[in-house]
Amino acid sequence: MTRKQPPARRAASRAHSRTARSSRRAHAGQSAAHQKHQGKEAMTAYFVCATSAVRAKYGSAAAGIVADVAALGSVIDVSGQSPEQIQAKIAALPAGAACLVGGYDLIPPFIRPNPTHGSQDDDAEIPTDAPYGATPGHPEEEYAPERAISRIPDSATADAAEFSALLGYQRAAPTQTTPPGSYEEAADEFSGALQYVHAAIPGAHGPSLLSPPAKSTDPGITKNLSGHGRIHILLHGANYDPDWAALWGHGPGANAPFVKALTAQIFDRCDFEGTIVTFSSCYAAMLDAAPAKHGARNSGNQVAVACLAHGAKVTFGATRSNWISTTSPYDGFGPRLAAEVWRQLARRQPAAEALRLAKAAYLKVALSQSPGDRPYALKTVLQAQCYGHPMAKL
Amino acid sequence: MASMTDRELLQLAQAAVPEHLRSLGRIAVRHDAPAVAGLAAVEPAGDATMTALAKRVGAKLGAEEPNSAEVEFPEQTALGMRTTVVHIRNGKVTHVLKRG
Numbered sequence: 001m002t003r004k005q006p007p008a009r010r011a012a013s014r015a016h017s018r019t020a021r022s023s024r025r026a027h028a029g030q031s032a033a034h035q036k037h038q039g040k041e042a043m044t045a046y047f048v049c050a051t052s053a054v055r056a057k058y059g060s061a062a063a064g065i066v067a068d069v070a071a072l073g074s075v076i077d078v079s080g081q082s083p084e085q086i087q088a089k090i091a092a093l094p095a096g097a098a099c100l101v102g103g104y105d106l107i108p109p110f111i112r113p114n115p116t117h118g119s120q121d122d123d124a125e126i127p128t129d130a131p132y133g134a135t136p137g138h139p140e141e142e143y144a145p146e147r148a149i150s151r152i153p154d155s156a157t158a159d160a161a162e163f164s165a166l167l168g169y170q171r172a173a174p175t176q177t178t179p180p181g182s183y184e185e186a187a188d189e190f191s192g193a194l195q196y197v198h199a200a201i202p203g204a205h206g207p208s209l210l211s212p213p214a215k216s217t218d219p220g221i222t223k224n225l226s227g228h229g230r231i232h233i234l235l236h237g238a239n240y241d242p243d244w245a246a247l248w249g250h251g252p253g254a255n256a257p258f259v260k261a262l263t264a265q266i267f268d269r270c271d272f273e274g275t276i277v278t279f280s281s282c283y284a285a286m287l288d289a290a291p292a293k294h295g296a297r298n299s300g301n302q303v304a305v306a307c308l309a310h311g312a313k314v315t316f317g318a319t320r321s322n323w324i325s326t327t328s329p330y331d332g333f334g335p336r337l338a339a340e341v342w343r344q345l346a347r348r349q350p351a352a353e354a355l356r357l358a359k360a361a362y363l364k365v366a367l368s369q370s371p372g373d374r375p376y377a378l379k380t381v382l383q384a385q386c387y388g389h390p391m392a393k394l
Numbered sequence: 395m396a397s398m399t400d401r402e403l404l405q406l407a408q409a410a411v412p413e414h415l416r417s418l419g420r421i422a423v424r425h426d427a428p429a430v431a432g433l434a435a436v437e438p439a440g441d442a443t444m445t446a447l448a449k450r451v452g453a454k455l456g457a458e459e460p461n462s463a464e465v466e467f468p469e470q471t472a473l474g475m476r477t478t479v480v481h482i483r484n485g486k487v488t489h490v491l492k493r494g
Contacts, residue, residue: 254414367453
């Protein structure tokens, strides 16, 4: 574990003060009609929480965490239940999105075989929340879920102040305005796919960088990242400690080096309040440690959690490696799904529903193509996750 | 269309990747022939599941095409295996993929 505690504590402190500010802003000046609308929307999301696991993890701070979760909306307590039991419980709920609260130690994911596992892809299994949105006994719904699903992850290492602050951001997320502007960055070899997704992001007119030459030590990087409401990242990711804390640039040439382009530590210095982030990068939504035997994911080394801990409304990413097309028209697999998410967000769909609809729209096209493409398409949708408030909108 | 040989498929894929990768190419899957032992991707889902999924999303499942293959160019990198995979469908390159 390479995480240094002092920056994390500073971040939690900053996040706390920002949370208070944003919470005041979120609740101040709302008309009665707005509050009624907000209440109606809140009824369409269920927050699935294993409260006994929260108590075991957070000890004396757990009551505050549970109260923070209850402030998000209707809580469904799934203490002591297996993923299959939780799936059945969610399936029995009235219509509405379901949001899993906490990381994998609080609510485990389902584990599914990787459809493209083989010599070209060493990811053996895929951790996925998608089956929580499926009707039990209908495996096809794990690829195109019936119900919108999201997760609000915490760090694997218990940090009550940080998680409470993160939940504070999430409480404000459904009504929080997305800041204008955008930030996009990709590995140089993925420049075409970056442009493909760019075309789907409404209001994207901010910095668009390739790495190399962009790198993590460039001056002004936190200023460039902060305050933009739409972020798309297509850098390489890693699935082992400590490289998983960074996102990497890479060129197409022989023996091209991997360049550290962004890191969770950089995100620790940024303000993402109200931002929506899509990662087409490998492993950006990976919350487990496999195949590594050691290491725990937290806001200091997990890029999606780092964004949420600094105010992002929602992040989208893959738990395993994403397939990226490097030739024109660049419209395949991971970037195609990311673009579909942005198109759904542009139609004012709430975040989790945007991912659900994006998966269906993507599969409608992908399954009509060659049968040989199907494993790649199925991996793409199975590993794609929404982290953050399910009702957050662009 | 006449059936392409493995060599022809490999040459087609090699032309689609950077020069430094070309000598690493091998056919992972021929969709119009038995898979090369140990190289094929796993079967993703049963026929019934695929049919139900297609119905669910309103897709008409694509049919198998002749001269279709995946050719892989394995590359062990500092971040792990980042194999380039070339999809050939109906005798044409449709995708050149890398894992991000």
